[in-house]
Amino acid sequence: MAKDNDQKGKDALIGVIDAGTRTVKFCVFQPGHTKEIAEHTVDIATHTPQEGWSEQDPKEILSAVRKCIENVVNQLGDDAKNIITIGITNQRETTILWDKTTGEPLYNAIVWHDIRTDSTVDIILAKVPDNNTNYFKNICGLPISPYFSAFKIKWLMHFVPQVKKAIKAEKCLFGTVDTWILWNLTGGHKGGKHYTDVTNASRTFLMNIELLTWDPLLLHFFKIPPNILPKIKSSSEIYGKISPGLPLENVPISGILGNQQASLVGQRCLNEGQAKNTYRSGCFLLYNTGVSKVQSTHGLVTTVAYKFGSKPAVYALEGSVAVAGDAMKWLRDNMGFMTDIQKETESLAQEVFNTGDVYFVPAFKGLYAPYWRKDARGIICGLTAFSTKQHIIRAALEAVCFHTRDILEAMNKDCGIPLTKLHVDGKMIENSLLMQLQADISGIPVIRAQSQDITALGTAMAAGAANGIDAWDIYSEERELVPSDTFLPTSTESERDARYTKWKMAVQRSLGWALAKKSSVMTEERYKLLASIPCGLYIIGSFGLIALSEYLSPAS
Numbered sequence: 416m417a418k419d420n421d422q423k424g425k426d427a428l429i430g431v432i433d434a435g436t437r438t439v440k441f442c443v444f445q446p447g448h449t450k451e452i453a454e455h456t457v458d459i460a461t462h463t464p465q466e467g468w469s470e471q472d473p474k475e476i477l478s479a480v481r482k483c484i485e486n487v488v489n490q491l492g493d494d495a496k497n498i499i500t501i502g503i504t505n506q507r508e509t510t511i512l513w514d515k516t517t518g519e520p521l522y523n524a525i526v527w528h529d530i531r532t533d534s535t536v537d538i539i540l541a542k543v544p545d546n547n548t549n550y551f552k553n554i555c556g557l558p559i560s561p562y563f564s565a566f567k568i569k570w571l572m573h574f575v576p577q578v579k580k581a582i583k584a585e586k587c588l589f590g591t592v593d594t595w596i597l598w599n600l601t602g603g604h605k606g607g608k609h610y611t612d613v614t615n616a617s618r619t620f621l622m623n624i625e626l627l628t629w630d631p632l633l634l635h636f637f638k639i640p641p642n643i644l645p646k647i648k649s650s651s652e653i654y655g656k657i658s659p660g661l662p663l664e665n666v667p668i669s670g671i672l673g674n675q676q677a678s679l680v681g682q683r684c685l686n687e688g689q690a691k692n693t694y695r696s697g698c699f700l701l702y703n704t705g706v707s708k709v710q711s712t713h714g715l716v717t718t719v720a721y722k723f724g725s726k727p728a729v730y731a732l733e734g735s736v737a738v739a740g741d742a743m744k745w746l747r748d749n750m751g752f753m754t755d756i757q758k759e760t761e762s763l764a765q766e767v768f769n770t771g772d773v774y775f776v777p778a779f780k781g782l783y784a785p786y787w788r789k790d791a792r793g794i795i796c797g798l799t800a801f802s803t804k805q806h807i808i809r810a811a812l813e814a815v816c817f818h819t820r821d822i823l824e825a826m827n828k829d830c831g832i833p834l835t836k837l838h839v840d841g842k843m844i845e846n847s848l849l850m851q852l853q854a855d856i857s858g859i860p861v862i863r864a865q866s867q868d869i870t871a872l873g874t875a876m877a878a879g880a881a882n883g884i885d886a887w888d889i890y891s892e893e894r895e896l897v898p899s900d901t902f903l904p905t906s907t908e909s910e911r912d913a914r915y916t917k918w919k920m921a922v923q924r925s926l927g928w929a930l931a932k933k934s935s936v937m938t939e940e941r942y943k944l945l946a947s948i949p950c951g952l953y954i955i956g957s958f959g960l961i962a963l964s965e966y967l968s969p970a971s
């Protein structure tokens with residue numbers, strides 16, 4: 416296969432659109448190399464119209480894609496014409512519905528970690544025997560959770576009149592971010608390709624994980640019309656060409672992978688038993704289980720890892736953590752503990768030798784794997800008068816590591832063979848303290864990739880392979896494509912276990928928090944109401960209430 420590269424010319428380049436939760440990036444690789452030669456990144460705004468809601472403007476995603484491509488094309492000058500193919504990798508589960516006749520979104524994109532569908536999930540749980548979260552797991556590999564696209568589609572169908580209308584008129588299309596970008600780049604309402612790949616489809620809750628087709632039972636259960644769904648394709652094949660008039664017109668798009676699966680490929684975890692963990696805004700550990708799927712009995716999800724062309728699909732067990740780097744953002748933006756995450760997190764956390772027995776469970780949106788508890792909420796516990804922001808920042812870093820250990824333990828139980836090392840990538844890995852903490856908390860060596868662009872690299876590998884460029888030799892069994900450094904554990908088993916026990920206690924305390932009804936005195940509405948009452952009236956009203964309560968209270 417590697418020989419095919421010569422046929423395409425030595426100068427060939429492969430472009431990748433990496434549409435993440437926080438940023439959109441376009442970057443370019445030379446076949447066989449692991450570092451991009453040009454890139455441009457644009458931030459994407461996330462809107463929070465209500466507590467727990469998280470939306471993005473689908474058009475902003477598109478214009479960011481365009482800006483990034485234009486910028487890189489300018490950087491490359493004449494060499495841009497050597498970009499012979501493009502791949503797309505994306506934040507998964509994020510749900511977009513649009514009108515196929517106009518190309519206009521019918522609502523904002525509902526982002527993967529949005530929890531507005533909590534009540535939709537409750538309604539669905541009430542319909543399944545024993546409220547069993549895992550009721551559909553043998554069909555789609557996933558537990559019932561607001562995380563997955565089907566619940567978001569259901570919410571949109573129920574609450575957004577334009578969606579109802581478009582569905583009735585058979586004008587509505589659904590897509591995850593890959594599909595939205597592909598459809599628009601390949602023609603939009605003038606014949607855009609309405610496809611997704613198996614990895615993205617496996618995150619919707621609607622795909623049969625065995626057959627790799629939309630599952631009629633699930634579609635019927637959610638009452639989702641099949642005509643809104645994209646066609647499911649492999650992760651490495653030519654889906655279409657960029658439309659005339661757009662930058663890089665006529666260049667084929669030939670690889671699509673959800674971003675966590677893409678980094679599994681980029682890390683070259685292509686053999687059964689290999690695993691990687693990606694630390695970005697969330698944290699996602701994927702374990703390659705080969706062509707057979709493993710049904711977890713310990714809280715992990717079964718997902719498609721990749722499918723290269725007509726080769727059989729390869730599966731993975733996944734442990735997803737909703738909040739990893741996002742906890743640092745919270746400490747920066749909401750607590751004001753630092754101004755620059757990249758420059759300050761590590762040094763501040765290093766100013767203390769431990770967390771002072773502080774534990775931080777950042778369950779801002781409930782807890783994903785292995786707990787799947789949407790009723791959990793964030794807690795910081797173990798605070799004393801001695802605790803400082805440094806302790807809390809260090810506890811936030813440790814939380815990512817403890818959560819990873821939760822997932823490793825579940826994976827070891829499901830697979831029977833404990834992982835002996837952990838390959839890691841993602842933006843957060845530049846934090847060396849985090850890496851050492853991870854080795855110390857999990858008790859296994861942590862192998863850090865010397866590049867953070869593993870997600871894009873994996874996508875370039877898939878896109879290249881479909882277009883006759885397999886310079887990375889994705890079908891070979893060789894490992895260690897990406898240079899790396901290693902962090903070895905320095906802790907003893909009893910130290911590790913003692914601290915892990917305390918983490919589990921902290922997790923227990925976070926569970927069920929959202930179940931208890933908020934007291935009315937705590938609601939924003941009440942304070943808004945009070946603020947709108949003129950001061951004099953409020954004082955008179957308060958005296959009135961005191962008098963009334965004294966009148967009503969039993970005589971002492």
Ligand SMILES: Nc1ncnc2c1ncn2[C@@H]1O[C@H](COP(=O)(O)OP(=O)(O)O)[C@@H](O)[C@H]1O
Nearest residue numbers: 435436437695696740741743744757760842846
């Ligand atoms: N040095 C660092 N130490 C700890 N966390 C970091 C560091 N640098 C970045 N992060 C966190 O990593 C995440 C960056 O993820 P990124 O890949 O840019 O975005 P996303 O996953 O949202 O697409 C952010 O949430 C940020 O808080």
Ligand SMILES: O=P(O)(O)OC[C@H](O)CO
Nearest residue numbers: 435436506507527695696
């Ligand atoms: O862009 P990221 O790193 O936040 O990725 C998000 C995941 O794909 C969600 O499943």
